[in-house]
Amino acid sequence: MDSRWATTELAWTTFPESGWEEVSGYDDSMSPIRTYQVCNVRQPNQNNWLRTDFIPRRSVLRVYVELKFSVRDCASIPNIPGSCKETFNLFYYESDGDTATDASPLFRENPYVKVDTVAPDESFSLLEAGRINTKVRSFGPLSRGGFYLAFQDLGACMSLISVRVFFKKCSTTIANFAVFPETATGAEATSLVIAPGACVSNAMEVSVPLKLYCNGDGEWMVPVGSCTCIAGFEPSGESTQCQACSPGTFKSKYGEGSCSPCPPNSRASTRGVNVCPCLVGFSRADSDPPDNACTTIPSPPQNVISSVNETSLSLEWDEPVDAGGRSDLVYNVVCKKCAHERAACTRCDDNVDVAPRRLGLRQRKVVVRNLLAHTRYSFEVQAVNGVSGKAAAAPRYSTVNITTNQAAPSAVPTVHLMKSTADTLSLSWLPPEKPNGVILDYEIKYYERGQGMSHTVTAQHSSAKVEGLRASTPYVVQVRARTVAGYGRYSDPQKSVQDQLPLIVGSATAGLVVIVALVVMAVVCLKKQHSGSELEYTEKLQQYISPGMKVYIDPFTYEDPNEAVHEFAKEIDISCVKIEEVIGAGEFGEVCRGRLKQASRREAVVAIKTLKAGYTERQRRDFLAEASIMGQFDHPNVIRLEGVLTRSCPVLIITEFMENGALDSFLRLNDGRFTMTQLVGMLRGIAAGMKYLADMNYVHRDLAARNILVNSNLVCKGGKIPIRWTAPEAIAFRKFTTASDVWSYGIVMWEVVSYGERPYWDMSNQDVMTAVEQDYRLPPPMDCPMVLHQLMLECWVKERNLRPKFCRIVGTLDKLLRNAASLKVVTSNQCGKSPDESSEEIVRQQMSQTLPIRV
Template sequence: MTMDYLLSICSLLLPVVFGVEETLMDSKWATTELAWTTYPESGWEEVSGYDDNMNPIRTYQVCNVKEPNQNNWLRSDFIPRKGVLRVYVELKFSVRDCASIPNIPGSCKETFNLFYYEAEKDTATVSSPPWRENPYVKVDTIAPDESFSLLVSGRVNTKVRSFGPLSKEGFYLAFQDLGACMSLISARVFFKKCSTTIASFAVFPETATGAEATSLVIASGACVPNAAEVSVPLKLYCNGDGEWMVPVGSCTCMAGFEPAMKDTQCQACPPGTFKSEQGQGFCSPCPPNSRTSARASNLCPCQNGYYRADSDSPDSACTTVPSAPRNVISSVNETSVSLEWAEPKELGGRRDVVYNVVCKKCLHSGGACSRCDSNVDVSPRRLGLAERWTALRNLQAHTRYSFEIQAVNGVSAKSLATPNYATVNITTNQAAPSAVPTVLLMRATAGTMSLSWLPPEQPNGVILDYEIKYHEKGEAFSHTVTAQHSSARVEGLKAGTAYTVQVRARTVAGYGRYSFPAEFSTNEHSDPERSVQDQLPLIVGSATAGFVVIIALVVISVVCLRKQRTGSELEYTEKLQQYVTPGVKVYIDPFTYEDPNEAVHEFAREIDISCVKIEEVIGAGEFGEVCRGRLKQPGRKEAAVAIKTLKAGYTERQRRDFLGEASIMGQFDHPNVIHLEGVLTRSCPVLIVTEFMENGALDSFLRMNDGRFTVTQLVGMLRGIASGMKYLSEMNYVHRDLAARNVLVNSNLVCKVSDFGLSRFLDDNSSDPTYTSSLGGKIPIRWTAPEAIAFRKFTSASDVWSYGIVMWEVMSFGERPYWDMSNQDVMNAVEQDYRLPPPMDCPTVLHQLMLECWLKERNQRPKFAQIVSTLDKLLRNAASLKVVTNSHSGDLLQVGGTLPGHQRKSLTLADTQDLRQQMSQTLPIRV
């Protein structure tokens, strides 16, 4: 086969394309000699020529098949790798069939070897690196699919091989011939990549494939202009073939912008249209009575005289105030007035019309009117009447009144004008006076009583006189006398006799109502006199005695209620007192008891099996199943409860640990710590009954409700957890395993600390250090303080560290701390002072509090009491929660240190590759 023939077929060769490729080197591009390095000189030979299109072609050939022990090397020029991790080599070559070559030794080959050699720069020489397999790295032995002979020529083979991961600035290709007759027609070096793309309104940059053919490389996206994130993080995965796959997160067009260009752009709403919310929707024409001349409007302002209520959506039409009520009808009954009216002619485009009634009292001379006194009774109410009627009572007689009935709706408060109203004027009729309020005995003798009283609160005219009615107590016959003023002396009475007295006033309209009956007695003798001053000490003493009696009754009732407790409850309370210093409650370790039954009965109530009803299994715990059920105890309301069971075939150690959790819980009484209802140790299986938390574990609850809670709600949850931990720390209890998975949430979003029953130790023999429970359940160390890992030093300060991780979990809606990093990598990073970055939209003050919880010096971490105080201040000052930390959510933060390179290399998961590259560039943050 001649070289001219090889050159003639090169113009027919086309590149093999997988996905999107970018070429690093192609020998077909050469316009001059390649001048690659050969060894020995009698081996590979460069041959130049032109194809049919007169394009120069540079090839290498070797054919020393008649000489044994061939070892011919060909090395390319230095090829910069441009930061890619894996490259592909496309080889086009032809090989002659050894059988077609006469008189050759048995050493003839039909294969050749492909090698590469990495270097930081172009330093290779004729003799360096040495021409042997080491230090070169062998890629593969290349064999043709078809060889050629003189009879059948033109057999061109194409082979593609890849190698990596590459770590230096560039590399050389090397070809080793061990005795073949072949021609290397072309060599092309390329890498695969995913091109820039737009998906879900997010732009993802050009991304090279990973170090392995099966690697998935994460590319972070950014929303296109005028789009905002819906869910984060924005990620696409670039596979080994240069294809995008598995989109995560998305963006949508902001308010005032709509999708365009096949959902790759967000264009502004044209004038006269608007879009009120972020989302996939399109711009809409302005609602009635509104308009906009601007582009990108998210709201169409109302025209003059039209408004939207605060509760109206931006998509709703603008409305106006209603007209005045119509056809007002009034009815006067002495000093009472009834008003009725019809609906306004114009409701302003709304159906939420209500009415206000304004009462004004006017002078008879035609002067100005003023607001009615507060004692005027308006039924059903003065403001916000849904009914179209009202009744007014306690008006003054012979008085002119003016009543305004205003019609208002949801936008009346937006209008500066006075609401439209209808007016009706009336004058009240004659009316008798109201009742005399009180009658007092001023002085009494054996035959007389001196009385005094207050005038009626509503005389309704000039009082002409008062009528005093009295009779002996128990007698039906009454006597009456009149008086011109508010006092009178009644004579001709029996000595030492009790009388019932009532008084009423009279005007031209007649008598008013009598006062309430009052009882007074005359004296036995005529000399001693009793006055109101004499009676005051008795009155005060009687009132005081009555007050004391009331207090005594309340105290007796409380004592009686306490005595109604069962004998076991009293015994339970009394036993606890021996462990409690007055004013201070201290946690007692139940495992100090020799008999676990004694401990559990010391701190937990025994419940009768008939009181518990198991309804369904809701999960599995370390000791057995977890069920939902009902608890109905005598004298108490039935309640939903969670029931933990001890599985059959348990060991004595398992029973001790199981009941130990109840003995711990039974000592706690706090709204943010899970409440123990009691235990059933005499049943089979053994049960622990606690309050039921409808929303389950906090971490899974947050993941199911990602993005649905405000920052204030999240801080409220954190405040509850901190309050519970403050209570536990003040009892000298160290939790050891505080994490979002061990916090439960009820239907009111109240968070309660739970999981008190595990005995943990550090497994020194494990290659992946974790805490291991006594029953073998492993707990990740990413929640654990460094000193607890290194020295098993568990304190309230180590619980504070764990609380900082819980804060990060809550603010990230249940994301896994440190993502997919291994436990060993987490330990290395934390030891080198790296800390978790702020979650998305996390207020700066909250991340600062997290960093304080993660201080390496445990004595410098805040106490739980300080954390509760800080969160209370933040909840009172909501503005402080609006300042958000601007930090890339994929970066770990450095706190006074650098991470050694060999430790960075140990983080090998694809999801954290970018993270590890950025860790070495992160600036230190001072805490």
């Protein structure tokens, strides 16, 4: 609604009739408009109402009203009573339809809802022209079919020049190849309304969900998810559309790349292709990417040379003239045995050895062994590449025909005694290094040492048992192999027994016990040496630790975690502990409040953590590991461990009691009750505790207001991978360091100054990660000193090595506490706006710098 464009009387409802009066007037550009005036200042107890016609809501949740008006200065009106006003009130009334009458609803604050008391920036006197004021007010959330506006005059001399009613929206936009519809703003000025998106034509989702946030000013922010052009389509129209690749071009993958010309030996005759088909006679391997050129099979190998040595063969060859346009050329050697010249050749059996292998050769040389003597063979040397299996034609090859010579096997290298009894020897041996054919059997020759008469037996395999021997008699044994070419040489008799001694029947196991004893002694010696080296290493390590310096020790480095508990935590007798009430639930069991009374110490209120019944050994270890960690710390801003009870049931951990509980809930319960100096004092305590932990080389990993406890003196203490508090490198790469703790500390600062507000409000974790990656940072909370927000931003620097150390943070906060005046310079004052408006403006400025989506 805009009253400036009214061409006839507005005829709004007035009460009483002697109050507001509709008159014709002129706007700033001297165009005729309809206005309402009232000036009953000389009459006391004025209560004049003016109500607009019904205004349909159109599903809008929050509306804005722009008022142009002028007000006369009461001081410029002579002889008036003290009831003269220079302000008026704005109201609204919701209804499902245009049901209002002259008398209903009653003209009073209830049922009308007051929006604001409107005052002019400038009033005018009788001696000067009227000065027009412009004010904008908003209200919501609206839920019914429409509403009326009402204006209440309590004794002013004024003119309501124009009324404009409007709402804000985020217009339809395209971002990251996704279309987001027109979206009205939310019910509150700070609301973020989620608009779901849909990929443009010929685009696909690459990250989901697709959504944009529409803020209260009708501006898009924090895009989440994205689309990209599918294969065969490229971006166009300033990256808002995806158009098909033209004929002769292609795009093989989805993404924002452009179409490319078809590779050699391929052609695309249609639009929108993701691969160019190969020309006839050319192919791509299955592993070839679509942007590779199409290739063909290689020509045959050249100049194959063969060299026969008895039943062995050497083959060498040169590269093909044409490798087919590929670099993955390999060779296959196919062996075929031919019975005679006119008979068909058949594949060689597996006994034929081709070294280094038969298929997939990179080198151009092989050696073939174990061929049959006096046999004709044919060898094919094939040249193949990645498309040989794709082509219709068989691989191209060169052939060489050879005939082997006669050759007996070489000597058996070594004979081993496996076992002996009173009259037998169990033997084994290795085959000949050069069998020169298939070994048919082995001959074993044996005789008594010093005797000339020998005996022989045969064996089909490389082991045998010789029986019928005389006990306690030394024997000499020799073995030889036989092929179709005959027997090979006997094994050397001097090498047929261990340590160059003859085999003695019945005495081969004599050394077994000695060997076992040596093994046991070796193990004992190793353990002693290992123990000594650990002691020596520990002594050396102590040389590098400065006197008085204390370093955190991970309890899980102990072989037995119970040792860590007993070293770092004090064992308390069960009679000293009294549990009073359950105050919460922990990860491993209940958390209670109780009392601890120890000899020569005053009774103290303590927190008691219990390990629930039915725990596993791992749960017990993890539960006590917390005590092993806490027991190593001694600092005013770190929770103090009183001790543990490991010999009782249940197992207990006793810590100091913090009366005010978790910091985040404590701040929310006391919103606005502390001075900025008190808040900075809390922050200083947290930073001091973190500096102490950092100096001990301990990384907290989970620093957040919910993990900080507050005692009755407002002292904050830290106890033990939430996305909103975690540094980007810790989320992406699990890189937890003191620098990532500094990032989390910056979030804690924001929580403290905002009195426990949830970081990033109602944004999802995925949206938070996306926004932070795009350099969005939290704006300053309401009434936040500039120096504190600047320190937060330093903690959130993306490059972790540039973030401040905790020692510098403590020093900075100490300076602020000594110079309290620096805490009075607030970010909102700098911008000249209310705190809420300032925060929103900073958000908009940041988002406009990092996200180029402003509609």
